[in-house]
Amino acid sequence: MTAAHVENRNGNFPGKGIGEAVGVAILGKGTVGSEVLRLIGEFSDNLEHRIGGRIEVRGVAVSDVTKHAGAPGLEGIELTDDARSLISRDDIDIVVELIGGIDYPRELVLQALKNGKSVVTANKALVAAHADELSTAANEAGVDLYYEAAVAAAIPVVGMLRRSLAGDQVQRISGIVNGTTNFILDAMTTTGMGYDEALAEATRLGYAEADPTADVEGHDAASKAAILASMGFHTRVNFADVYCEGITKITADDINAATESGHTIKLLAICERLVDAAGNTTGVNARVHPTLVPNEHPLASVDKSYNAIFVEAEAAGRLMFYGNGAGGAPTASAVLGDLVGAARNKVHGGRAPADNPYADYPVVDFGEVTSRYHINMTVNDRVGVLSDLARTFAEAGVSLSAVRQEESGKEAHLIVVTHSASEKNLRGIVDKLSEHEDVRAVNSVIRLDA
Numbered sequence: 001m002t003a004a005h006v007e008n009r010n011g012n013f014p015g016k017g018i019g020e021a022v023g024v025a026i027l028g029k030g031t032v033g034s035e036v037l038r039l040i041g042e043f044s045d046n047l048e049h050r051i052g053g054r055i056e057v058r059g060v061a062v063s064d065v066t067k068h069a070g071a072p073g074l075e076g077i078e079l080t081d082d083a084r085s086l087i088s089r090d091d092i093d094i095v096v097e098l099i100g101g102i103d104y105p106r107e108l109v110l111q112a113l114k115n116g117k118s119v120v121t122a123n124k125a126l127v128a129a130h131a132d133e134l135s136t137a138a139n140e141a142g143v144d145l146y147y148e149a150a151v152a153a154a155i156p157v158v159g160m161l162r163r164s165l166a167g168d169q170v171q172r173i174s175g176i177v178n179g180t181t182n183f184i185l186d187a188m189t190t191t192g193m194g195y196d197e198a199l200a201e202a203t204r205l206g207y208a209e210a211d212p213t214a215d216v217e218g219h220d221a222a223s224k225a226a227i228l229a230s231m232g233f234h235t236r237v238n239f240a241d242v243y244c245e246g247i248t249k250i251t252a253d254d255i256n257a258a259t260e261s262g263h264t265i266k267l268l269a270i271c272e273r274l275v276d277a278a279g280n281t282t283g284v285n286a287r288v289h290p291t292l293v294p295n296e297h298p299l300a301s302v303d304k305s306y307n308a309i310f311v312e313a314e315a316a317g318r319l320m321f322y323g324n325g326a327g328g329a330p331t332a333s334a335v336l337g338d339l340v341g342a343a344r345n346k347v348h349g350g351r352a353p354a355d356n357p358y359a360d361y362p363v364v365d366f367g368e369v370t371s372r373y374h375i376n377m378t379v380n381d382r383v384g385v386l387s388d389l390a391r392t393f394a395e396a397g398v399s400l401s402a403v404r405q406e407e408s409g410k411e412a413h414l415i416v417v418t419h420s421a422s423e424k425n426l427r428g429i430v431d432k433l434s435e436h437e438d439v440r441a442v443n444s445v446i447r448l449d450a
């Protein structure tokens with residue numbers, strides 16, 4: 001632990017005093033910003049009791065003032081396109097960043113923190129890429145940095161890891177943290193439709209954005225995995241450390257094979273603390289990939305666009321948190337929870353628990369991570385092919401737990417399920433299988449890893 005951590009924990013952070021109003025600036029008035037404004041208006045009296053002082057929204061920054069002028073919720077509130085000036089004002093105590101993107105909000109959040117404002121942000125990409133820099137700026141200024149809404153919106157998973165499990169040893173976190181991809185995979189599973197059709201349905205219903213890349217390629221989930229791993233293991237894992245594979249290659253065939261073997265395919269964010277034989281932590285890993293989840297596992301039944309986070313901790317055991325991981329009101333609920341926390345500290349004094357990555361574990365390369373695999377191949381249907389291919393696994397020291405075969409004319413569909421193997425080992429096997437004269441195609445490799 002560095003001296004800075006101790007110094008900032010023990011520092012003296014006086015409050016404004018009970019009954020004093022707390023000045024808030026909101027940056028961004030999209031779906032979430034509008035809901036935050038609406039809820040602050042609606043819950044105002046209750047919030048005052050809970051905080052000990054009134055929340056006063058003293059400015060809202062947007063890129064185009066004319067577009068928002070006169071909109072409901074903005075009565076008596078200054079609307080500006082000059083966010084930099086707004087967050088420098090003396091009457092602003094807390095800045096709520098709801099802009100999205102990375103570079104511009106990073107600049108604003110750093111400026112706000114340096115100016116002594118506490119910051120509440122819903123921006124997962126920003127936190128996953130720059131948590132160290134932001135948290136250092138918050139520590140130096142003695143203010144709060146809250147980001148509950150950055151992971152799974154209304155599900156209070158950041159606070160749960162930061163506060164409720166602060167005394168425990170978290171071993172593993174596996175979560176469905178992206179609603180769009182869960183909707184698509186669930187639609188494929190329940191209706192038999194293919195990926196493109198399910199994506200079109202998600203777009204039609206407003207789950208998928210016009211450009212769905214960040215969701216379907218797993219980038220959104222990877223940002224959340226970085227935050228969960230950092231929080232859960234008291235270390236620093238950045239977006240760039242997270243192995244990421246999306247759902248775009250999942251076919252109706254993969255879904256059928258999963259169903260037949262008693263599994264459901266989910267896009268999981270998996271954060272794992274790796275230990276040696278003596279039980280000492282050797283590092284951590286965070287990854288996002290389609291995963292075969294046994295139907296009896298609680299994550300398998302998380303349907304539609306819901307999110308769920310499954311946590312395994314040494315003393316607490318297994319916990320699951322389930323709910324709405326996206327949407328204006330659920331995200332605004334998390335923002336408001338953070339706002340109340342930051343405002344209480346402004347009124348009464350003190351600081352929230354800050355990020356404390358004291359454990360400083362190395363991030364273990366994905367190649368060293370082990371799981372079980374489900375390999376779907378099309379092979380020539382000739383005598384001896386099965387034992388030939390089984391030898392490829394045996395030579396690499398990987399044992400098989402099941403083999404299923406379906407014949408169709410001169411070719412056969414083969415599904416091989418392995419016991420635990422490292423990614424590096426598995427990749428070597430898949431390369432050899434792909435070059436084998438009797439293997440027409442390795443159709444898919446999906447991990448069994450819930």
Ligand code: HSE
Nearest residue numbers: 177178179180220326
């Ligand atoms: N687009 C995300 C989802 C929500 O589909 O879950 C914001 O992270």
